[in-house]
Every structure is written in structure tokens, then in C-alpha cells.
Amino acid sequence: MFTVNQRPYPINAFPPRICRAAEELIMNIQVTDIIAGTSCLTALSTALSPLVDWKHPLSGQIRPCALYQAITAASGDRKSAAEVALCRPLHDHDMEALEHEEDLKKKHRLATARWRALHKRALSQYARLMEAGDTAAAEAHLSAVEAQEPTLSPSPRLIHSDTTKLSMFEALEGDGMAMALLTDEGQTLLASTVMRHFGFLNNTWDGKRLLTLDRADHTHLIAKNSRLTISFMIQPDVLADFFAKRGAQVRASGFCARVLFSRSPSIHGLRPPQFSPPPVHLLPFHARLQELLAAYTRMLESGRMTRDIIEFDEQAKQLWLQIATKVETDLYPGLFLHDISDFGNKYLDIVGRIACLLHYFEADTASLPDDPEARVAAIGQISADTLGRAEQIAGWHLFEYKALFSPPLIRSPDELDADSVYSFLYRYIHAQGKDSVLKNYVRQYGGIRDSDRLNSALQILVGRQAVQINSVKQAWNKKAKEFIVLNPAYFNTFPIH
Known part of the structure; x- marks a missing residue:
């Protein structure tokens, strides 16, 4: 991970x-x-x-x-x-x-204590004014005091x-x-x-x-x-x-x-x-x-x-x-x-x-x-x-x-076959200094004998630009033989250890 x-x-x-x-x-x-x-x-x-x-x-x-x-x-x-x-x-x-906050808190505590005493007196005055029927004055005085309540910045x-x-x-x-x-x-x-x-x-x-x-x-x-x-x-x-x-x-x-x-x-x-x-x-x-x-x-x-x-x-x-x-x-x-x-x-x-x-x-x-x-x-x-x-x-x-x-890449069977063929080509062809090999040789000795599987794997390698497939017709044989031609630059870039 x-x-x-x-x-x-x-x-x-x-x-x-x-x-x-x-x-x-x-x-x-x-x-x-x-x-x-x-x-x-x-x-x-x-x-x-x-x-x-x-x-x-x-x-x-x-x-x-x-x-x-x-x-x-x-x-x-x-x-x-x-x-x-x-x-x-x-x-x-x-x-x-x-440091400033501590100083402000001390000042706020003192201001709050003074305001509470003032508010307590204002409540007493409020009660007396209300009893006397002076509602407007009572409300105005109490509101003025409550508006002065200290706030902490x-x-x-x-x-x-x-x-x-x-x-x-x-x-x-x-x-x-x-x-x-x-x-x-x-x-x-x-x-x-x-x-x-x-x-x-x-x-x-x-x-x-x-x-x-x-x-x-x-x-x-x-x-x-x-x-x-x-x-x-x-x-x-x-x-x-x-x-x-x-x-x-x-x-x-x-x-x-x-x-x-x-x-x-x-x-x-x-x-x-x-x-x-x-x-x-x-x-x-x-x-x-x-x-x-x-x-x-x-x-x-x-x-x-x-x-x-x-x-x-x-x-x-x-x-x-x-x-x-x-x-x-x-x-x-x-x-x-x-x-x-x-x-x-x-x-x-x-x-x-x-x-x-x-x-x-x-x-x-x-x-x-x-x-x-x-x-x-x-x-x-x-x-x-x-x-x-x-x-x-x-x-x-x-x-x-x-x-x-990102979840682990799930590789298809064809891609796994392509990796297997690439590994064979790298170790037994490229590493030996050769740049081509008969396709039939790879089918016989490369571990994938099924022709369809091998063809699918090779198509993937062609898509990666790792190899090319060339058909060569020889004079003594009417049927063309297929050769796998390696791309040296690709094999040098992606070695198999």
C-alpha cells in the first residue's frame, strides 16, 4: 500500500x-x-x-x-x-x-462581576417601577443595563x-x-x-x-x-x-x-x-x-x-x-x-x-x-x-x-499469458543477444502450447510495442513461417529480474 x-x-x-x-x-x-x-x-x-x-x-x-x-x-x-x-x-x-486572551479573561471576569451587581439592582428597580405602573420606564431601564453586559472578544x-x-x-x-x-x-x-x-x-x-x-x-x-x-x-x-x-x-x-x-x-x-x-x-x-x-x-x-x-x-x-x-x-x-x-x-x-x-x-x-x-x-x-x-x-x-x-488491477487470463510469454522471450531470447525467434519455437518451449492462447498473448505484446510478428516465406517451403521480432528498446526498458 x-x-x-x-x-x-x-x-x-x-x-x-x-x-x-x-x-x-x-x-x-x-x-x-x-x-x-x-x-x-x-x-x-x-x-x-x-x-x-x-x-x-x-x-x-x-x-x-x-x-x-x-x-x-x-x-x-x-x-x-x-x-x-x-x-x-x-x-x-x-x-x-x-497571553492576550488570559489578560482579557481577567478583565472580563471583573467587568462581569460589576455588571451582575448592577443588573441585580436594575431588577429591583424594575420590580418597583412595574408595581408603580411605569412599565415603559421599567423596560427601558432594564434593557439599557442588559445591553451593557460584557462580552469576551x-x-x-x-x-x-x-x-x-x-x-x-x-x-x-x-x-x-x-x-x-x-x-x-x-x-x-x-x-x-x-x-x-x-x-x-x-x-x-x-x-x-x-x-x-x-x-x-x-x-x-x-x-x-x-x-x-x-x-x-x-x-x-x-x-x-x-x-x-x-x-x-x-x-x-x-x-x-x-x-x-x-x-x-x-x-x-x-x-x-x-x-x-x-x-x-x-x-x-x-x-x-x-x-x-x-x-x-x-x-x-x-x-x-x-x-x-x-x-x-x-x-x-x-x-x-x-x-x-x-x-x-x-x-x-x-x-x-x-x-x-x-x-x-x-x-x-x-x-x-x-x-x-x-x-x-x-x-x-x-x-x-x-x-x-x-x-x-x-x-x-x-x-x-x-x-x-x-x-x-x-x-x-x-x-x-x-x-x-485504487483497487488492485485485475488482470485477464490473456494478459497473464502475455506476461508469461514476455518473460520467456526476455530470458531465453533477448538475454542471449538474439532479436527474433520462430513463433513455433515459443509455442513448443514457452509454456503456452495452445495456439489461440499464444496468438492472443502475442497480440497484447504487439499492442505494447514489445514485438512484431513477421511472416517469412522460404524457397524450400511453400508455407510461410512466422517469426517473433523483438523490440530491443522495449526489452531494455522493462527488464525481467
């Missing part, structure tokens, strides 16, 4: 500022390109999902840009170190937020590592709140109560406008327009065991189709000890993260949780249509996406999310006007180039999903 035979992660598909930061991680922390690339996506999703949405170029729906990721890697592969180095501004932001903290559904609702309660569930203890997350609520996780990924949780004390937690980023690392054997036990249920829920899976090969033994140089390209990446976090904090303080909504330009819309047509075609039975149609149906949404992240991260949002339309005009539209870059990244994860979840 976890055999690693991937293409390189498309680091170069990231815009230059992100690409250089990822390459510096690879060199300085000595991690795989997969860990570096997925860490960049985690940072972008965490910092940007509270600030921006995108408009679907065909349906016009407003979609979130938050991502879910699962990265398999061996223990000691330094994913945590890479993520800490890349996401340092996020962690610093949360440390400041926690939402915390700008983003990152959580261990949580429950209840605590997630508490973090997302309100309008437009965001959080990121990041952990390198994926086995703990998979065993937690959070992973029993796939409907909630799916709805949050989908950007459902209203999520509610009814509590036992008849109170309700309400999360509007919330955004959730998930990224967890897990050891391959642990994930394999999880899917062996619950894979059918988890995939049937639709959760897997929303996750970008990655398999990072171990590079233990390939990391020569070195003095880590000071960061260079991480610094501008960090500076941009700090700008985005400051924008989120200002948005919370203002109480106006409105996200920028960006669109695709005309060329990007045409490219989107081409990609969508190809995806729909590949969902047809027997084609590439048919056996992973769950992910295939989410693929374009994921492409759009990544395109939104890449575009907004590179946009100059430091001094945007307050007017929403003017802001969007200043940010600009997603280009076809950015969409193409996003598809390269999403396409890599598509192949990962195919490798993990």
Missing part, C-alpha cells in the same frame, strides 16, 4: 517566494520535497482561509480555500521541525494571542493540536472564525472523538454557512462561515492499520476525498550532519505570513468578519473548462478516475482552493481600501498561469490518492 514510486513533488509550481522557502527547508532541515511542499500548503491554508474565498468560475458558488492534509512519514523524518521553521509566525501569533488563536468536537465548536463559535488542527501525532487524532464526526468535518470543509451544536443544558453553539484547516503526520503502518479497520467507513463518508494524501519516503542515512545556515528565503515568507495574521487580527477587532472574494480571469475560466472536461471524461468506467471517483468529484474544488491560496499570498494586500469591490479590484483575478500551477500541485496529490485507494 505504501510502496513509494512517486514523481518529485512539484515544488517549482509554487510562486518564487514560496518555492525558495520550500527549497531552503529541504536544504537546511534536510527533509523531503514532499514534506517541504505540504508544509507550505499547511501554512498558506492556516493563514489565508480566514481572509479569502473564491468564486467558482462555472457555478458562481463562493468556495473556501481551506485544505485538509494527511502526510505519511517515518518517525524522525523532521516534518515537525520543518513545519515549525516554516510556520514560526503562526506559532508566535498564537503565543501572543494566548473572540480569540485570534489559530493552531490547535489536540481537540474534541465540542472544543472545536467553541473555537469556531461566532461568525467567520477559523482554526487549524495541526499535529504530528496522527494516530492520536485518528483515535480521537473528532474522527467520529465525519459529517461535521465534511460540512466545515464544504464551507457550510451555519453549523450548530446542541448541548445537554439546552444551550446552542453556533458557528457561521467558519474555516478549518487540518494537517496531520502519521506513520505509514499506523495509517494502513487504520484503513484496514475503518477504511470502508471513512471513505464512504466522503472524508477521504477531501484530504490531500502524501507519502514521504524515508531518507534516513542520507542526511549528512551539517551546520544549519541562517535562514534567507524563509524571511520574506515569514514577513508575508505576519501581514496576513495582522489582517486577521484587525478583522476580529473590528467585528466585521468579511472575506475577500476573488475570481478567475477569462483565460483561467477557459482553462478551467478544459480541465473540467478532462476530469468528467476520466470518470467514465474504465478510465483513470473511475475507481477513485470520490476524489475525482472533489478534484477541481481542490485545484480552485490551491489557486486561490497561491494568488492571494502573492497579492499586495498590505494597504487595501475598505470598499469590498475596490479591494477585489486591487487584488486582481486568478490567472491561467496560477491555475495551471495549482493543477500541477493538485495533480500530484491525485496520483497519490490513486496509488493509495
Whole structure:
């Protein structure tokens, strides 16, 4: 299940500022390109999902840009170190937020105690005024006091590592709140109560406008327009065991189709000890993260949780249509996406999310006007180039999903015969330096004596461009003899060990 035979992660598909930061991680922390690339996506999703949405170029729906990721890697592969180095501004932001939150809670407790005393007196005055028949004054005075009840501002903290559904609702309660569930203890997350609520996780990924949780004390937690980023690392054997036990249920829920899976090969033994140089390209990446976090904090303080909504330009819309047509075609039975149609149906949404992240991260949002339309005009539209870059990244994860979840290929008897004939031709003809052999010789000694079966097998090898069948008429024999002519390039490319 976890055999690693991937293409390189498309680091170069990231815009230059992100690409250089990822390459510096690879060199300085000595991690795989997969860990570096997925860490960049985690940072972008965490910092940007509270600030921006995108408009679907065909349906016009407003979609979130938050991502879910699962990265398999061996223990000691330094994913945590890479993520800490890349996401340092996020962690610093949360440390400041926690300190500020404690201060706010103390002030809120004192203000609440004073308000309760005031409210108690107001209730007494309300009763006296009602007895005197002054209903209007009673209602006005009590309403004025109740309007002064202290409220606790939402915390700008983003990152959580261990949580429950209840605590997630508490973090997302309100309008437009965001959080990121990041952990390198994926086995703990998979065993937690959070992973029993796939409907909630799916709805949050989908950007459902209203999520509610009814509590036992008849109170309700309400999360509007919330955004959730998930990224967890897990050891391959642990994930394999999880899917062996619950894979059918988890995939049937639709959760897997929303996750970008990655398999990072171990590079233990390939990391020569070195003095880590000071960061260079991480610094501008960090500076941009700090700008985005400051924008989120200002948005919370203002109480106006409105996200920028960006669109695709005309060329990007045409490219989107081409990609969508190809995806729909590949969902047809027997084609590439048919056996992973769950992910295939989410693929374009994921492409759009990544395109939104890449575009907004590179946009100059430091001094945007307050007017929403003017802001969007200043940010600009997603280009076809950015969409193409996003598809390269999403396409890599598509192949990962195919490798993990596509059922084993069921080979026909003819294909098995073709493999058997190929093995014979390789070992006893090609390996002996010969480039052709009588077909009848193969029938006699190649293990498949039935002529119909042999002909079917050879037709498959002809289709693979491994061999040709030539008829040669000899002067002393009226009946032409058939020779199997080998294609040396094919046999050199696909050896039999």
C-alpha cells in the first residue's frame, strides 16, 4: 500500500517566494520535497482561509480555500521541525494571542462581576417601577443595563493540536472564525472523538454557512462561515492499520476525498550532519505570513468578519473548462478516475482552493481600501498561469490518492499469458543477444502450447510495442513461417529480474 514510486513533488509550481522557502527547508532541515511542499500548503491554508474565498468560475458558488492534509512519514523524518521553521509566525501569533486572551479573561471576569451587581439592582428597580405602573420606564431601564453586559472578544488563536468536537465548536463559535488542527501525532487524532464526526468535518470543509451544536443544558453553539484547516503526520503502518479497520467507513463518508494524501519516503542515512545556515528565503515568507495574521487580527477587532472574494480571469475560466472536461471524461468506467471517483468529484474544488491560496499570498494586500469591490479590484483575478500551477500541485496529490485507494488491477487470463510469454522471450531470447525467434519455437518451449492462447498473448505484446510478428516465406517451403521480432528498446526498458 505504501510502496513509494512517486514523481518529485512539484515544488517549482509554487510562486518564487514560496518555492525558495520550500527549497531552503529541504536544504537546511534536510527533509523531503514532499514534506517541504505540504508544509507550505499547511501554512498558506492556516493563514489565508480566514481572509479569502473564491468564486467558482462555472457555478458562481463562493468556495473556501481551506485544505485538509494527511502526510505519511517515518518517525524522525523532521516534518515537525520543518513545519515549525516554516510556520514560526503562526506559532508566535498564537503565543501572543494566548497571553492576550488570559489578560482579557481577567478583565472580563471583573467587568462581569460589576455588571451582575448592577443588573441585580436594575431588577429591583424594575420590580418597583412595574408595581408603580411605569412599565415603559421599567423596560427601558432594564434593557439599557442588559445591553451593557460584557462580552469576551473572540480569540485570534489559530493552531490547535489536540481537540474534541465540542472544543472545536467553541473555537469556531461566532461568525467567520477559523482554526487549524495541526499535529504530528496522527494516530492520536485518528483515535480521537473528532474522527467520529465525519459529517461535521465534511460540512466545515464544504464551507457550510451555519453549523450548530446542541448541548445537554439546552444551550446552542453556533458557528457561521467558519474555516478549518487540518494537517496531520502519521506513520505509514499506523495509517494502513487504520484503513484496514475503518477504511470502508471513512471513505464512504466522503472524508477521504477531501484530504490531500502524501507519502514521504524515508531518507534516513542520507542526511549528512551539517551546520544549519541562517535562514534567507524563509524571511520574506515569514514577513508575508505576519501581514496576513495582522489582517486577521484587525478583522476580529473590528467585528466585521468579511472575506475577500476573488475570481478567475477569462483565460483561467477557459482553462478551467478544459480541465473540467478532462476530469468528467476520466470518470467514465474504465478510465483513470473511475475507481477513485470520490476524489475525482472533489478534484477541481481542490485545484480552485490551491489557486486561490497561491494568488492571494502573492497579492499586495498590505494597504487595501475598505470598499469590498475596490479591494477585489486591487487584488486582481486568478490567472491561467496560477491555475495551471495549482493543477500541477493538485495533480500530484491525485496520483497519490490513486496509488493509495485504487483497487488492485485485475488482470485477464490473456494478459497473464502475455506476461508469461514476455518473460520467456526476455530470458531465453533477448538475454542471449538474439532479436527474433520462430513463433513455433515459443509455442513448443514457452509454456503456452495452445495456439489461440499464444496468438492472443502475442497480440497484447504487439499492442505494447514489445514485438512484431513477421511472416517469412522460404524457397524450400511453400508455407510461410512466422517469426517473433523483438523490440530491443522495449526489452531494455522493462527488464525481467
